[in-house]
Each structure stands twice: as C-alpha cells, then as structure tokens.
Amino acid sequence: MDxxxxxxxxxxxxxxxxxxxxxxxxxxxxxxxxxxxxxxKALGKDVIIVNATGCIEIFSSLLPQTSWRVAWIHTLFENxxxxxxxIEAAYKARVRKGKIPATAVKFVGFAGDGGTSDIGIxxxxxxMERGHNFLYCCFDNEAYMNTGIQRSSSTPxxxxxxxxxxxxxxxxxxxxxxxMPEIAVAHNIPYVATACPSYPFDLMDxxxxxxxxxxxxxxxxxxxxxxxxxxxxxxSIELGRLAVETGIFPLYEVxxxxxxxSFDFPELKPVREYMKKxxxxxxxxxxxxxxxxxxxxxxxxxxxxxxGVK
Amino acid sequence: xxxxxxxxxxxxxxxxxxxxxxNADVISAYPITPQTHIVERLAEMVADxxxxxEFICVESEHSxxxxxxxxxxxxxxxxxxSAGQGLELMHEVLYIPSSMxxxxxxxxxxxxxxxxxxxxxxxxxxxxxxxxxWIQMFAENNQQAFDLTVCAYRVAEDKEVLFPAMVHLDGxxxxxxxxxxxxxxDKEVTGFIPEYEHPFVLDPERPxxxxxxxxxxxxxxxxxxxxxAFENTKSKIQETWKEFGDVFGRHYSPVEKYxxxxxxxxxxxxxxxxxxxxxxxxxxxxxxxxxxxxxLRLWRPFPFKEFxxxxxxxxxxxxxxxxxxxxxxxPVCSEVKSALYDKRKKPNIVGFIxxxxxxxxxxKGFKYMVNRALEKVKAIERGEEIETxxxxxxx
Numbered sequence: 001m002d003x004x005x006x007x008x009x010x011x012x013x014x015x016x017x018x019x020x021x022x023x024x025x026x027x028x029x030x031x032x033x034x035x036x037x038x039x040x041k042a043l044g045k046d047v048i049i050v051n052a053t054g055c056i057e058i059f060s061s062l063l064p065q066t067s068w069r070v071a072w073i074h075t076l077f078e079n080x081x082x083x084x085x086x087i088e089a090a091y092k093a094r095v096r097k098g099k100i101p102a103t104a105v106k107f108v109g110f111a112g113d114g115g116t117s118d119i120g121i122x123x124x125x126x127x128m129e130r131g132h133n134f135l136y137c138c139f140d141n142e143a144y145m146n147t148g149i150q151r152s153s154s155t156p157x158x159x160x161x162x163x164x165x166x167x168x169x170x171x172x173x174x175x176x177x178x179x180m181p182e183i184a185v186a187h188n189i190p191y192v193a194t195a196c197p198s199y200p201f202d203l204m205d206x207x208x209x210x211x212x213x214x215x216x217x218x219x220x221x222x223x224x225x226x227x228x229x230x231x232x233x234x235x236s237i238e239l240g241r242l243a244v245e246t247g248i249f250p251l252y253e254v255x256x257x258x259x260x261x262s263f264d265f266p267e268l269k270p271v272r273e274y275m276k277k278x279x280x281x282x283x284x285x286x287x288x289x290x291x292x293x294x295x296x297x298x299x300x301x302x303x304x305x306x307x308g309v310k
Numbered sequence: 311x312x313x314x315x316x317x318x319x320x321x322x323x324x325x326x327x328x329x330x331x332x333n334a335d336v337i338s339a340y341p342i343t344p345q346t347h348i349v350e351r352l353a354e355m356v357a358d359x360x361x362x363x364e365f366i367c368v369e370s371e372h373s374x375x376x377x378x379x380x381x382x383x384x385x386x387x388x389x390x391x392s393a394g395q396g397l398e399l400m401h402e403v404l405y406i407p408s409s410m411x412x413x414x415x416x417x418x419x420x421x422x423x424x425x426x427x428x429x430x431x432x433x434x435x436x437x438x439x440x441x442x443x444w445i446q447m448f449a450e451n452n453q454q455a456f457d458l459t460v461c462a463y464r465v466a467e468d469k470e471v472l473f474p475a476m477v478h479l480d481g482x483x484x485x486x487x488x489x490x491x492x493x494x495x496d497k498e499v500t501g502f503i504p505e506y507e508h509p510f511v512l513d514p515e516r517p518x519x520x521x522x523x524x525x526x527x528x529x530x531x532x533x534x535x536x537x538x539a540f541e542n543t544k545s546k547i548q549e550t551w552k553e554f555g556d557v558f559g560r561h562y563s564p565v566e567k568y569x570x571x572x573x574x575x576x577x578x579x580x581x582x583x584x585x586x587x588x589x590x591x592x593x594x595x596x597x598x599x600x601x602x603x604x605x606l607r608l609w610r611p612f613p614f615k616e617f618x619x620x621x622x623x624x625x626x627x628x629x630x631x632x633x634x635x636x637x638x639x640x641p642v643c644s645e646v647k648s649a650l651y652d653k654r655k656k657p658n659i660v661g662f663i664x665x666x667x668x669x670x671x672x673x674k675g676f677k678y679m680v681n682r683a684l685e686k687v688k689a690i691e692r693g694e695e696i697e698t699x700x701x702x703x704x705x
Contacts (some may be wrong), residue, residue, distance in 0.1 A: 045514055045517075046514045047514060048384070048512045048514065050380065057523060058523055061519055061521075061522040061523050062522065062523050062525060063522045063523060063524045063525070063528045063532075064522075064528070066519035066522060068517065068519045069517060070514065070517050071512045071513060071514050071516075071517040071518065072517070072518075072519045072520065073380070073383055073512055073519075073520040073521050074520070074521035074522070074523075075376065075379055075380075075403070075406045075410070075521050076376070076402060076403060076406065078372070079372060079373060079376035079403065081373070082338075082368060082372070082373035082374075082376035082377045082380070083376050083377065083379055083380035083383075084380060085338075085366055085368070085373075085377045085380065086336060086338060086366065086376065086377030086378060086379060086380025086381035086382075086383075086384070086386075086388075087380040087381065087383065087384040087512060089336045089338070089364035089366050089377065089381055089386070090335060090336050090364070090380070090381035090382075090384035090385060090386035090388075091384060092364055093335040093336055093362070093363055093364040093386055094335060094384075094385060094386060096362065097335065097362055099335075099385075100385070103514070105514050122369060122370060122372075122373070123369070123370075123372070123373050123376065125369065126368055126369030126370070126373055129369075130366065130367070
C-alpha cells in the first residue's frame with residue numbers, strides 16, 4: 001500500500017483519533033507501546049484505565065506530563081484487579097443512588113506479564129471470580145523489562161534473562177511459560193483472547209469484543225520487546241508475526257467456553273526461524289530447540305482439539 | 311443535651327451503624343478477627359437493603375484497600391476495616407490514599423502481630439502504620455467508636471483535608487463488648503455529613519491522569535506539599551469535633567484529660583485502657599498522690615501543642631505502650647519524649663510496655679506503674695540509666 005492508498009483506506013478501517021499520545025518515552029520498536037496505542041483506539045474515550053506499575057506506566061506518565069487522553073490511574077504493581085473492581089463498584093453504586101447518570105463507560109485494567117501472571121495474579125483472580133464488568137489487558141513482553149530483563153513466569157523456556165542467565169549449568173529460563181490465558185479460561189469468564197500488535201485489526205476487534213461483553217474479559221497481548229529480547233527494533237512486527245506463525249503464540253478466542261482459532265496455518269513455521277532472530281535464544285543448542293519445537297507442536301495440537309479444528 | 315436513644319451495642323455494631331448512617335457507597339473488606347463482626351453486620355445491612363452500597367468481598371486486605379482506592383478515586387464514599395496481620399498486608403496500599411489525597415475511611419480493631427499468632431488486642435498494628443499519612447484516632451469506648459467514625463468521614467472528605475482517616479478501637483475490649491451508648495437519629499447524622507464531592511475524580515468526561523511517576527526533580531516537592539496539607543488537618547479535625555459536640559453533646563479533643571487540673575503525676579494511655587486508668591487515678595488520689603490521666607485521642611497528626619499544654623505542670627509522666635518498637639522501647643513513649651525535648655521545663659518520663667496480645671492491665675497494674683515510676687525517678691536523680699520495663703511478665 002503506498003502512502004496515498006494508506007491515507008485513503010486506513011481511516012475507514014480505524015479511527016485516526018489517538019487517545020494515547022505520542023511523545024512518550026518507550027524504547028524504539030516497543031511492541032507494547034504500539035499495542036497500547038491500538039487498544040486505546042479500540043476503547044475510545046468512554047473509558048477508565050487502571051494501569052499497573054511497569055514499562056507502560058513509566059514511559060507514559062512522567063510528572064508533570066502524561067500521554068493519556070482518557071481517564072487513567074496508576075497506584076501499585078499488583079493490585080490492578082482490585083482497583084478496577086473498586087472503580088466499577090463505585091460506578092454501580094453511584095448510578096443506583098442517582099449521584100451520576102448511567103453511561104457506557106468501560107473499566108479496563110492494563111498490566112505487564114509480571115503484574116499479571118506473577119505478583120498481580122491474586123487480585124486479578126479475585127476480580128474475575130467476583131464477576132466485575134471489566135476488560136483486562138496483559139501486555140506480555142515475557143520478562144520484567146522495566147527493571148532490567150529479569151525472568152517472570154511468562155518468560156519462555158530457554159530464554160536468557162538477567163536472573164535466568166546462561167551459564168555452565170544453565171540454559172537460561174528452565175521452566176515453560178505459564179499459560180495465563182488458560183488460567184483466565186479456568187475462571188469461566190465470558191471472554192478470553194490472545195492478540196498481538198502485529199495483527200492490529202484482530203487486536204482491536206478482540207478489545208472491542210472484550211469491552212462489549214458483560215462481565216470479566218481477558219486479552220493477553222504478546223508485546224515484542226527489542227531491548228529485552230536482544231533484537232533489532234525494526235523486527236518488532238516481524239517477530240510478532242513469527243511468534244504466531246510458528247505456533248509459539250497462537251491467536252485464539254474463548255467465548256463463553258467455546259474455543260476459536262483466529263488464524264490457522266496448515267503448516268507451522270519452524271520455531272528456529274523465530275528464535276534465531278533474537279539474542280535471548282542465541283545460546284541454544286539444536287537439541288534444546290528441538291525440545292521447544294516438540295512442545296510447541298504438542299501445545300498447538302491441544303489447542304486445535306479444543307477449537308475442534310482437525 | 312445528648313440526643314438519641316440509649317442502646318446496648320457491641321463496638322463492632324456501633325461502627326457498622328455509623329457506616330450505614332453516613333450512607334457509604336462502597337464497602338470492600340476481608341474478614342479477620344476481631345474485625346469480623348463489623349463486616350458481618352454491614353453485609354447483613356446491604357443484604358437487607360438497609361444500606362444501599364456495593365459490598366466487595368475481596369480476596370485479601372491488600373485488595374480491600376486497593377478497591378477502596380479505586381472506588382474513592384471514582385468519587386464514591388468508601389469504607390473498609392481490618393486488624394493486625396490484615397492491616398500489615400494492607401501496609402503498602404495505605405500509602406496510596408494519603409499521597410493521592412483520597413478520603414478513605416477505615417476502622418481497625420486493634421490486634422497483636424504474629425508470631426506467635428495472637429488474635430487479641432494490642433497496638434502493634436496501629437504503630438506499624440503511624441508514618442504513612444493517615445489521620446489516626448483512638449476510641450476509648452463504643453460510644454466514641456461510633457462518634458469518631460462519623461467524624462472521620464466529615465474530616466477526611468472536607469475539601470481542605472482530603473486525607474484518609476482511621477479509627478482505632480481495641481479488639482475484643484471494644485469490638486466484642488456490649489456497652490450502653492447513645493444512638494442518634496439517622497437524620498441527625500445525615501445532616502452532619504455533607505454529600506461527598508472530590509474535586510478530581512476518574513471521569514471520562516473530564517479525563518485526568520492519577521498516580522503519575524515522580525522523578526527526583528519533583529518527588530520532594532510533592533512530599534512537602536503533602537506534609538504541609540497533613541499538618542493543616544489538625545485545625546479541621548478540632549473544628550469538626552467542636553461542631554460534633556455542638557450537635558450531639560459529646561465533646562472530643564486531641565488530648566483528653568482526666569483530673570489533670572492539679573495533677574503532678576500523669577498517666578498516659580491510648581484506647582480502651584484509659585477507663586481502667588481512670589479508676590487507678592481515683593485510687594491514687596485517695597492515697598494522697600496528685601495523679602491524673604492523659605489519653606491521646608489523636609495520634610496522627612500528632613497534637614504537639616495540646617500535648618505540651620497538657621503536661622506543662624506535670625512532674626512525672628508515666629507512659630503505657632501496648633506495642634514494642636523493637637530495640638527502642640515503646641513507640642508512644644519515644645514520641646512523647648521527642649515532643650518535649652525542646653522544652654526547658656519538662657516532666658520526668660518513664661515508659662512501660664504492657665497489655666500485649668490481649669493481656670489485661672488491671673487497676674493495680676496502673677498503680678504499680680506509677681509507684682515504680684516514682685522509684686525510677688529517684689534512680690534518674692542518682693544519675694542511673696533506666697530501661698523500659700515490661701509489666702506483668704511471669705518470670
């Protein structure tokens with residue numbers, strides 16, 4: 001698409017309104033900042049966002065400046081689920097008591113993979129179990145990037161991080177990535193999805209579904225981090241695509257318990273294509289890569305079975 | 311001129327009545343002994359429609375306070391309550407409403423801290439959170455627990471205040487004890503508590519960014535602004551108590567005094583042990599000792615002026631701590647000493663630690679403290695160093 005076509009067609013597909021302003025301090029090529037931008041386009045103005053401590057909060061809200069053109073609050077690292085519960089409850093009570101008019105306001109939580117699958121999992125689990133009407137977006141860059149690339153439970157097997165370093169007795173991360181979307185599914189909430197800013201329309205579509213559905217919704221967004229993944233910033237989009245095309249990060253939805261693959265590929269690309277472009281996997285030997293390949297295929301097959309895809 | 315009817319209520323139910331009368335919008339709490347009766351009663355009120363509120367049964371105290379923060383930032387009148395370990399689990403979150411100026415009101419049924427596990431009363435939990443920027447008030451009986459909870463809302467939500475406020479009532483001693491008290495009409499309380507309106511709330515129509523990140527060039531300035539504002543709450547607290555007294559006929563001050571007019575010896579307590587200490591003062595008087603009692607009603611912000619005035623003619627101040635500041639003695643005694651350090655004329659101050667983990671301090675315990683303190687003053691005069699003594703220990 002050349003520039004002229006882009007100006008003609010893109011505004012018809014997606015709003016040109018930017019509720020997440022540029023000029024923030026994210027690293028070059030940050031997949032998370034791009035994901036936030038897309039999510040904010042899908043959310044629109046009528047929203048209250050609760051943000052966990054982490055990269056997003058740091059690069060968007062350095063006093064006295066802010067990138068947020070919507071109502072936004074950050075308090076702590078691990079409590080997004082609880083803060084958003086309180087905001088939603090306040091809205092319900094105040095509308096019922098006639099203190100404010102009923103509106104279409106949406107309540108949304110933002111957190112990274114550490115803020116979601118590690119330190120914030122309890123507050124999130126509580127909020128999902130209680131059935132508050134909110135959308136939770138996990139921006140997964142697969143480690144504690146804000147503090148300097150420390151491993152989280154969402155870091156993939158074999159990846160180098162500063163707290164899972166490669167050494168004579170270590171290949172880096174020695175555990176398999178925690179399956180956070182499945183944990184959300186286990187709460188029997190009406191909507192769970194995975195997404196990636198390399199597929200922006202799919203991402204925005206899922207965010208819209210998440211806010212429109214009544215009850216808790218969870219969208220897990222793979223956010224490429226060139227700084228932490230040790231890759232050139234111009235590979236952000238490509239790596240997101242490869243994560244999906246190799247089956248490492250399949251895109252799917254679970255609507256009221258029904259699985260649906262967003263993209264199915266007759267044949268998955270080898271994981272090697274994804275991994276060889278990233279410094280965090282550089283040290284891996286062929287046998288480890290094969291072990292990862294086998295695991296990815298096994299998990300992908302399980303997902304296909306759940307989605308009823310042969 | 312106290313208005314209302316006499317009822318018999320335990321402290322927990324008295325607090326729940328106050329929360330109902332101020333018409334809280336959101337209650338978020340996690341059960342912990344000895345706070346449970348407060349949440350149970352409030353849950354019943356919501357279930358019966360006596361109170362129109364959202365009751366969030368959160369999965370931890372950390373989340374209880376976090377949900378209060380969210381609800382308060384969204385413009386709701388909120389309530390939570392906790393005790394002991396629960397307050398400690400909240401600890402991190404407690405800094406948020408004080409620094410983000412959200413008028414969360416919390417009641418704490420004071421409880422000891424583990425280990426060993428103890429559900430019984432002392433003030434370890436209250437002392438562990440004293441530096442956070444919450445207004446902290448101590449109740450001596452159930453009437454005060456009710457009155458102070460009502461006042462906490464009026465103070466916290468005042469546009470010139472906008473700080474969180476905490477009312478402390480001693481676990482079991484007050485939370486589970488039925489006392490007679492005067493219960494005012496709903497209308498009187500409603501009339502005393504104006505509609506809550508925070509100048510900045512989370513509102514899509516008027517978007518604001520709350521809780522931004524503060525680098526070194528701005529952090530100190532935000533803390534200075536917070537501290538100045540916090541100190542300024544003292545006058546509002548006193549003004550509110552005066553107006554409460556005018557309406558309800560019960561008067562409160564930051565430093566409560568009992569038989570202090572001519573006292574040369576003063577006991578200093580906080581919370582429910584004050585009433586026992588009063589009996590000790592009576593007996594000491596009968597024995598010819600000119601004793602009185604000071605009860606700290608307001609713990610934070612610390613009422614320096616009122617406290618210094620209260621002890622200006624005192625020769626011996628005997629301080630009871632129901633908590634330990636490990637390696638430093640008693641926290642209240644340390645602070646009281648520091649409050650008087652700059653004074654040329656000040657009393658001898660002798661601190662005791664007692665009443666830990668629900669250990670009762672009877673009248674004779676207070677008399678023992680006074681008599682021991684008189685001996686210790688002689689030791690001080692001989693140039694000896696004295697240590698904080700723990701009373702009632704079986705050795």
